[in-house]
Amino acid sequence: MSKKAPWITYRPELKVLDCTIRDGGLINDSQFSDDVVKSVYETCIEAGIDYMEIGYMNSPRTFPRSQYGPWRHSFEEDLRRVVGDHSAKKTGLKLAAMLDAGDKSDWQTQPLPCKDSVLDMLRVACYASQIAEAVEMLHHCHELGYETALNIMAISTVKDAEIDQVLEIARDTPAQVVVVVDSNGNLYREQIDHLVRKYMKALDGTGKEVGMHAHNNLQLAFANTIEAIILGSNRVDSTMMGLGRGAGNCPTELLLGFLRNPKFKLRPVLKTIQEKILPLRETLDWGPSIPYHITGQLNAHPRYAMSFRDGDTPDDYVAFHDLMQREE
């Protein structure tokens, strides 16, 4: 038994990406006020966070501007209204946006060259079956000068052989990070181990980092993020107060309180949560609750629980349990 206590120190190369606005946008059609986005931005800088994912870069064709807020499209003029002439060098914070595969994004035409944008990184999100398009997207974004990352979603629904294939393909892309994304909030410790080890092994020698994006259906988002870190993941996603679709995400405040790198500051995050995020609860429902727990354990998409929570009897847990049993 080790007499040492590795938990009192830190790995300098571990980087945190706050995706409060991007992931949170899934529950309010990305209709955040400029004031909220600006607060999250300034807080990320103050808190020593490495990346802020400020929105999706999706197409107004599929996500019309009449319904969706500016953080669904991440047009340059909208970003600059909040972050001005943002500079990663001056602030220590890099800005990211997420492009979805599958005709959701105008990825060939919308991103500006990196030198003309406040964005530093583009993350490509795809399902395993969309990996071919994702590869094209990564090459294009890389050629525009961006850092790139690949988020392979809903990984708990993908067979091992398919994951192996996707990772083999990912090796030859410019993606600097490949992220384990537990969209269904289904995975627990031993499954995280299995996946993170698989990703580490597949990407060994490429210089690519393994990332972790966890959902909180089983109250395991923070635990699974810690687990990935222990196994060597150096890129982790979180959101303030866990804001995000369904059960939400790994809370930034728990993560920063846990990490021992003195550059991370908890207090500014608490201040923004208290003043800007907590008030959103008056109109938005997120965070662990029994319907999300049930979809998590069934490895089902959270949309079933979101729809139930929006109905007339959000706390009729037994009815939802019975409904999902019949669906199986």
Added chain:
Amino acid sequence: MSKKAPWITYRPELKVLDCTIRDGGLINDSQFSDDVVKSVYETCIEAGIDYMEIGYMNSPRTFPRSQYGPWRHSFEEDLRRVVGDHSAKKTGLKLAAMLDAGDKSDWQTQPLPCKDSVLDMLRVACYASQIAEAVEMLHHCHELGYETALNIMAISTVKDAEIDQVLEIARDTPAQVVVVVDSNGNLYREQIDHLVRKYMKALDGTGKEVGMHAHNNLQLAFANTIEAIILGSNRVDSTMMGLGRGAGNCPTELLLGFLRNPKFKLRPVLKTIQEKILPLRETLDWGPSIPYHITGQLNAHPRYAMSFRDGDTPDDYVAFHDLMQREE
């Protein structure tokens, strides 16, 4: 990398203790209605839970009956009003109560001989410094015919050498279970590993089991319980909807949904949560929130956060953060 998936099966010897009424009693002076206690009791039976801890067996001298409900004292007539002539043989459920060391319990006089009681187990809770009294209590309860367990509380505040000493003493007691109790909700995965391995090693060859009692300050109660199970702990504590002091406990519904033993049934637990536990939220505050997170990460007693949450500004997280920084 293992190709196997141990998580789809189970260990028959793993036993669950639901302490909803006992631990939950810390936030309402054990003032549960008979109806709620009876529902939890019947639910434990239906759900295949192994033990129900129905209350503290504390002294009316220190916890006067004018203030505290019957589940703080566990007098036989109060228990029987709810569980009748309970029989573990007939129901498959064993009943437990908890005796505190340190003049909180009349342990020499209050417990009846086991044969005259509906209780099957007495758990002795003590701080490490109270181990000498706990040993006497365990011997006495054992002689009365009960199964016994030893809960060493606030273990995150005890030095390794002291834990080793306590465990050496625990070896020679009749306690069938020694429980890792994270009263402050401070521990995370590697610390749980360190402790559970230490307990397993110290108790090796005695036939005693290691138990886990986690609190949810860092949203890690379920994760830490899983971790203990992976390492071989066969006795785990949980409460319905996580009801319990401060941030609450490992939720019974998450635990049963995770365990693969088909004897465990989730539906009756969801029904009782929906009908009996959720309504308690109208007057009681429990579950993870930022003040409990702060005390958890500082390894401080949750009483600071409970007191703050009872005040006029329960969501002034920054004020609580600053207050606790000054306290340090």
